[in-house]
Amino acid sequence: MNITATIRNSRQDNDIVVETQGNQKTIPIPGKPAGGGSSVNGGELLFLALATCFCNDIYREAARRNVTIESVAVTVTGEFGGEGDPASNISYQVQIDSDSPDSEIQDLIRHVDTVAEIHNTLRKGVRVSLRDAA
Known part of the structure; x- marks a missing residue:
């Protein structure tokens, strides 16, 4: 699965496009009021990526187990130090509303923790490389 994320920012515009396998979507995130970047920072988006991945994977894995989920709430927290520090x-917390037994939901949560792709990417420490500008 090929995924691309692009931001084009100027003082007047903040255009964000994400794409998976040719399916493009725009994400409305305003720029900073004074220009020069997004009003949302990368750390917030990283944590949102973790929360979104886990949420989506809960529904995927629940469907495979024939477990009905009414709602999912995922809250990710963490810290950033100085500039350049990782x-x-x-950590994250998950709340699921379902009529299924709590033991079944807890088992589902533990399973999704092992298969959530964004989580596993960070846990593995995948290399990020800068390519030459075109």
């Missing part, structure tokens, strides 16, 4: 103390 995040630390990242």
